Amino acid sequence: MSDSSETQAERRTFLGILLGGFSVALVAAFGWPVFRFLAPREQTGQDQQVRVPREQVPVGTAHFFSYQGRPAVLLQPAVGEFVALSAVCTHLGCIVKWDAAKGEFLCPCHGGQFSTAGQVLGGPPPKALEPYPVAVVDQELLIG
């Protein structure tokens, strides 16, 4: 290979690298905003605490609501005792139902059973329902 063709090959490689670098920079400059635009938006304080009127949760009944963007359930198993749990089954993400007759939660998808405290009683769920803190403030229940 002669000197001039070597120089030409080097120049071609250099320009190729330069063009590649420029293309990558261009894709990144446009790709990052696209990624941020599509990425799920952060929860900004809303739903951090949810208030539910106490009369909506009579003894032995369940009240379903949305907490931090996910389905949750409030329960009064005994007078004055309140429990807040995630309503999302830990097996495959279906929403549990409250079976008042049996006094337990039942997942309609694969028959998972949970106690009023969210503990697994039977079926395929690998772990308990996630509990949330509940406080009674005046006539309201404060979750979170």
Next chain:
Amino acid sequence: MNLQKRAIDWLDSRLGVRELLQAQLGGYRLPKNINSWYALGAVIMALFGLQFVTGILLLIYYVPDTEKAFASVTMIMNEVPFGWLFRYLHVVCSNLIIVALLLHMLSVLFMGSYKRPRELTWLSGFTLLNMGLVFCLTGYLLPWSQLSFWATTVATDAAGAVPVVGDYLVAFMRGGPTVGAATLGRFFALHVLVLPLALLGLVGFHLFCVRRNGISQAPFGKDYRPVTHQDTFAHEEHPDGIPFYPNYTSKEIAVIFFALAILAGITFFAPWLFIPLDALEPADPFSTPEHIKPEWYFLWAYQTLKIFPSKFFGLAVQGAAMTFLALLPFVDRGPERRPGRRPLFVTCYLLGLFLFIGISLWGHYS
């Protein structure tokens, strides 16, 4: 053996891609004196490509409902990360597309490239220009701002001047007697589905015509001679011309980046050129803002309607002008394309251009 070569070898053994690429890229010759104006078609396609991308992104958050549309656009602008960027790009790019379409048409007119055998290329291109305008009109309503609402009211109202069926035509376009939820629904469907599909089809036909006829030689320089076309089909060959790839594609890419630089400049430093104050208020069907005016590319039509005492006459003049332009290749049939040897055409061309700019400015300041 590097990966790129192996990939091409694999494809070549199955589809004969090397022969295809050679015929369509390196072996496809363009006239030696081709200039940057010929790259405007590529610029328009690149800008439309960008509109597809930003439009799809905006669709993710936009809600086509009269109660929610304005709030969804406000959310895109203020809350969604980089939402402002994609909306500004979409708005500014739509205006740049109209500029590029007009420049493309003006350059084709000046160089006489619309003449036989390229009548169909011209007709499809002229239809594409009008389609671009309808794209803008339908997209303009979607944010459901005061500007959107009233500009659409004024624009659709113009069709009422058509004799006999005028009122029905207006109601048909709006989906009711006034601009409302039905208008938003049909404009949305047109803007995001019907027009993009139609555009893809027509651009395909336009490119087919361009490729099938061959690129016309620029009518400049001492070597240029007018070509008299026969009744039989002939592809315009340029055996001594430059290869489409890489010689001309590099020039096209340079012009595309020049247009993108303008787009970025306006998007980052002057987006308000295309988003006036009335665009910041939600639509109120009971309160018309003062001095409502259409977008700059419709100002000529708006002012023409005002100049003539009869709205019908104004509309007829617009229709006649557009029809004349569309059918120009069938009227102007001489083979001569050199501007210096077409004094009547160049005079009409310049007068028409000045008239367009003058009436638009008059409309803007009236």
